[in-house]
Amino acid sequence: KNIGKKDELSINLIGSHYTTNSSQFDHEWRIADNVDIFNNDMNLKAKQTGIVGEIAYTHQFEKGKLSSGYRISNTAIANDLVNLLGASHYNVNYLTQYLYSEYSGKWNKLSYRLGLGITNIHNKTALTTTDEWSPNPKVVLSYDLAKNQSIRFSSSFVSETPFASALSDNISQLVPNIVQRGNPMLKPQYISENNLLYTFNNKYIDVSARFYYNNVKHFFSQIFIVDEKIKGYSLTYVNAKKFFETGLETVINLKPFANNLLVIKSYLLPVSQHIDFDDTRNFNHSSFQTYFQIQSEYKNLTLSWQYSIPSYRLIGTYLDRTENANHIFANYKIKNFSLSTGFYWLGMPSEYITNSFEESLVNYTRRSRIFNNKNMFVLGVSYDFSSGKKLQIQKKLNNSTAPAATF
Numbered sequence: 001k002n003i004g005k006k007d008e009l010s011i012n013l014i015g016s017h018y019t020t021n022s023s024q025f026d027h028e029w030r031i032a033d034n035v036d037i038f039n040n041d042m043n044l045k046a047k048q049t050g051i052v053g054e055i056a057y058t059h060q061f062e063k064g065k066l067s068s069g070y071r072i073s074n075t076a077i078a079n080d081l082v083n084l085l086g087a088s089h090y091n092v093n094y095l096t097q098y099l100y101s102e103y104s105g106k107w108n109k110l111s112y113r114l115g116l117g118i119t120n121i122h123n124k125t126a127l128t129t130t131d132e133w134s135p136n137p138k139v140v141l142s143y144d145l146a147k148n149q150s151i152r153f154s155s156s157f158v159s160e161t162p163f164a165s166a167l168s169d170n171i172s173q174l175v176p177n178i179v180q181r182g183n184p185m186l187k188p189q190y191i192s193e194n195n196l197l198y199t200f201n202n203k204y205i206d207v208s209a210r211f212y213y214n215n216v217k218h219f220f221s222q223i224f225i226v227d228e229k230i231k232g233y234s235l236t237y238v239n240a241k242k243f244f245e246t247g248l249e250t251v252i253n254l255k256p257f258a259n260n261l262l263v264i265k266s267y268l269l270p271v272s273q274h275i276d277f278d279d280t281r282n283f284n285h286s287s288f289q290t291y292f293q294i295q296s297e298y299k300n301l302t303l304s305w306q307y308s309i310p311s312y313r314l315i316g317t318y319l320d321r322t323e324n325a326n327h328i329f330a331n332y333k334i335k336n337f338s339l340s341t342g343f344y345w346l347g348m349p350s351e352y353i354t355n356s357f358e359e360s361l362v363n364y365t366r367r368s369r370i371f372n373n374k375n376m377f378v379l380g381v382s383y384d385f386s387s388g389k390k391l392q393i394q395k396k397l398n399n400s401t402a403p404a405a406t407f
Contacts, residue, residue, distance in 0.1 A: 006060040010069075011053075012397035018048045018404035024172060040173035045080040048164075050401030064105025071098045075402045077164060083171050084179070090126040090169065094402070096161055097122075102138065113140040119159045125184035126169045132188055134159040152197040162186045162220055164405040166237040177232030178224075178362060187239050190217040206253040212246065219243035221275060221316040224362040233362055240277050245314075247271030260297040267291035273314040283357050285314040289322060300333040310351075317360045321353040336384045344376040 001009045026040040056069035075094045081087070100117030115138035123130045136159070142152040168182035192215040200207045218239040227234035247269055254264040269289040276282045289311045295304040308325040329342030344350075350373040356364040 008058045008396075010056045010058075010396040012055075012399055014052045014399055014401055016048075016050045016401040018046070020044075020046050020048070020404045020406055022046075022406045026173065028176075038173050038176045040084065042083045042170075042172055043081070044083075044170065044406070046077055046405050048075065048077045048402075048405055050075040052399040052401055054397050054399055056397060061105075063107075064103055066101070066103050068101040070100075071399070072096070073399075073401075075164070077405050079168075079405075081170060084173060085171060088169075092126060092164070092167065093124045094161060094164070094167075095122040096120070098136070100136065109144045111142040113138070115139075121159060121161045121188045123161060123167065123188075125167050127184040130187060132159070134188075134190060148202055149200050150198075152195075152199075154195045154197075155193070157190065157192050159188050159190050161188050162237070164402060166220060168405070171234075174235065177230070178235065179227065179230055179232070180235040183237045186220065186237050187218050189219050189239065192216070203258040204255050206251075206255075208251045210249040212249065214245050216240075216243040219275065221277075223277065223317045224356075224360055224364075226361065235362075238277065240275050243273075243275045245271055245273040260295075263293075263295045263297075265293040265295065271313075275314065275316075281359055283314060283317065283359065285312065285319065287311040287313060289313075291325070302331040304329050310353075312353075312355075317357050318364070319355045319357065321351075324348065324351050338380075338382045338384070340378075340380040340382070342378055344378065345373050346375060349374045 003009055022042075022044045024040065024042045026038070028037040028039075029035060030037065050073075052071070052073045054069060054071040056067060058065060058067045073094075073096045077092050078089075079092070080089050097120040098117060100115060102113060102115035104111075104113040106112070115136075117136035117138075119134050119136055121130065121132050121134075134157075136157055138154075138156040140152070140154045142150060144150050166182055167184055167186055169184050171179050171181040173179050193212070194214070195210055195212045197208065197210045199209075219242065220237055221240045221243070222235060223238050223240075224233050224235050225238070250266075250268045252266045252268075256262055256264075267290065270286070271289065272284075272286045274282065274284050290309045291306070292308070293304060293306045295302065306325050306327045306329075308322065310322045310324045312319040312321050324345070326346045326348055327342065327344050328346060329340065331338060331340045333339075349369045349371045351370075352366075352368045354364070354366045356362065
């Protein structure tokens with residue numbers, strides 16, 4: 001709602017309700033004498049109601065704009081659960097409130113955004129209640145070095161509540177003597193993000209280089225621990241003492257003919273990651289991620305080829321390999337219609353690999369190759385109903401409720 005020429009009021013309200021039924025049955029036994037090795041029979045029925053509401057106010061000054069607002073998010077879940085520990089019924093409630101204010105403006109070639117907020121996280125699980133407050137400062141500075149060059153610095157500090165499955169009291173058996181469980185005692189994590197971005201462009205080349213350093217306190221991480229209750233091991237979520245990663249993300253677009261007839265795009269990301277746990281274990285990992293694309297546009301026809309060299313990323317105590325890619329696509333526009341076709345994973349299956357670190361209490365390796373994806377052919381048609389129309393609708397607030405809770 002516009003209030004005069006300089007003031008605007010925005011209200012956003014979203015609600016959702018899910019009823020989910022999940023089941024899992026794993027049974028292993030010795031054929032010779034029918035003795036159970038393990039028997040995992042689990043059923044979960046969850047009724048979940050979520051709501052997100054936000055109200056925002058903006059005022060346009062002569063040399064800047066002030067934005068202020070308040071957002072509240074609440075998720076309530078009623079669980080009926082049967083698992084290895086027997087039957088149980090419990091309710092959980094996750095509440096997050098965020099109050100913020102931000103001023104943005106420009107002084108000569110310097111653009112700036114200065115913000116300050118405060119977040120309250122109030123989570124009530126089956127075993128405990130967490131109530132934490134944290135400040136959320138934000139700084140964004142942008143400076144035009146020349147007509148085709150700019151530099152941008154951003155820094156922010158935010159708090160993040162654990163997701164429902166991580167806080168769940170559920171337990172499931174993976175293999176004999178090893179189970180997977182949530183952790184109702186999990187605390188919020190605090191994320192400090194810092195970015196320095198440089199951009200350069202002319203008719204032959206576009207370059208963006210982003211150096212970033214992210215530091216997370218109480219980082220959510222899955223890890224294997226000794227579990228005295230089952231006299232074995234549990235894969236569970238813990239708050240790591242700290243986690244940080246630093247990298248240099250570079251995107252280069254080459255245009256040899258100074259147009260879109262041929263565009264060679266490369267994505268390069270050397271990254272270093274480190275995680276510390278309270279039990280003195282720590283893991284370090286460095287990787288180099290790469291992605292390439294060659295694209296050609298001629299009149300209404302667009303052709304593109306995409307290729308990646310998979311690399312490993314540190315996810316908790318796991319090393320997950322990124323998805324491989326060798327794709328080719330074509331798109332042709334006829335007035336408002338678009339016809340598209342292409343192949344995924346030319347000459348190769350899609351492949352996913354996960355390994356545990358040598359320091360992990362449990363040695364875990366998983367390799368999945370989906371041969372049905374090899375040379376996957378796709379064909380599509382679309383129609384643009386808005387072509388030629390002037391669409392002035394702009395969504396000011398973009399919120400969403402939590403997805404349905406399952407295992």
